[in-house]
Amino acid sequence: MSSIIRPVKGTRDFYPDLMRKRTWLYDHMRRAAEAYGYQEWEAPIIETLELYAAKSGEELVKEQSFVFEDRGGNEVTLRPELTPSLARMIAQKSRELPKPIRWWSFGPFWRYERPQKGRTREFFQWNVDCLGTSSIVADAEIAAIAVQMLRNIGFTSDKLVVYVNSRQLMDRKIAELGVSDKDGKAAVLRMIDKIDKMSREKWHVYGEGLGLSSAQIEGLEALLGNKDLWQEAPELVEFFGVLENLGVRDWFEYNANIVRGLNYYTGVVMEGRDRAGDHRAIFGGGRYDNLVADVGGDAVTGVGFAMGDVVISLIAEEYGLVPQMASSSAQVLVTVFDAEHMPASLKLAKELRAGGLTVEIYPEAVKLAKQFKYGDKVGIPIGVVVGPDDLAAGTVAVKRFADRKQMNVAQTDAVDAIFELLNTNA
């Protein structure tokens, strides 16, 4: 046991039980994105370090990415996020792609951090982005898609919430406090991000450490406590208005504390959370109007969000929203009466498949009880038996496990009979 080679720290082995849950999430993500006309795409999972160096968070690139040299001596990184790859790909084709560009993606990402609850080193992330339009409708649409997915899996707005803020608004307000240089503003944004994580005293000390006066710190505090601040930002007023029309306004709240860590955000920023506050952010996103130009392309504006698979899975499990799913994808288990009847079972399985059913055959002539037990255990709804009596009569025994309903039907009618059983309730 202890000699089995271990998996890499922070990775998860997707055994079928877990894989089914991931696929379940993926299906809901796909449905939500496609409902709004988004196209699926994918980027490479390794990129040059250079791609991230400019615009992602500094900590992210320097300390939390898997960076290594390839055999040619080039520095490459396992992608820690998708948006820079998106910007790069858009930049390459920005003149030929019809706008708005509506794309979604789901794939693996890596961050070299200490694994904890809701955080792994390899994780899967759903990205939805709309580029080539500055309309606030795009910001709201992106937000609505995230909510759509959460609704699809059974969440309601009393459990989850999306906090919203505007980088432009905060920029303006911070400038009004007398912080105008770029680095100073970035430091204040980080300070805002920390307000919920430290005591008021510590937070004040932290602010003083940044060189802020106590008047400035108190001003900032008042700012963050102001629930109506959004009314001073036309983009937020409009944003909430569009959400109203899209029918999802109840999921959203203004929150001045939300600024998000990424450096490239320029406008609306958002963060999905559980209202109970027991978990990390479910998704995060915002508008990034300069990113495509920053990787060398024409100016193409964009807005998007990313949802990791880990936190949403934890919360969905917590609220009992993940359905029980059968292990086997088969609708029918063809049993084997004894070794002599194996050919008859194989032929029957072939015919059932030809009739459009998914079929597992039991590969050994063990006693029927064992075969039935197996079929029930892996979640196959129907079992069939072809024994000597059936063979002589040209029939098969068809049984629905759920209610033990069993009937003998002519072999030629088996497909219809099974579909009938599958389509009626036990």
Next chain:
RNA sequence: GCGGUUGUAGCUCAGUUGGUUAGAGCGCUGGUUUGUGGUACCAGAUGUCGUGGGUUCGAGUCCCAUCUACCGCCCCA
């Protein structure tokens, strides 16, 4: 990088102030039932007690180290 918790059967765990052959439930195998699973009853198999050292007449239990997973901090796309 810092602090803490943890590790005993396939799984979830119990195991007294250190004491002789390490237990339970679930699961698994067989049987009650040689053409039929979910319940019930009967029987059975299964352990380098994470790893390496140390203390002791004696260690699953105490000490040290180490690894793993987990929980915080840091950071967070």
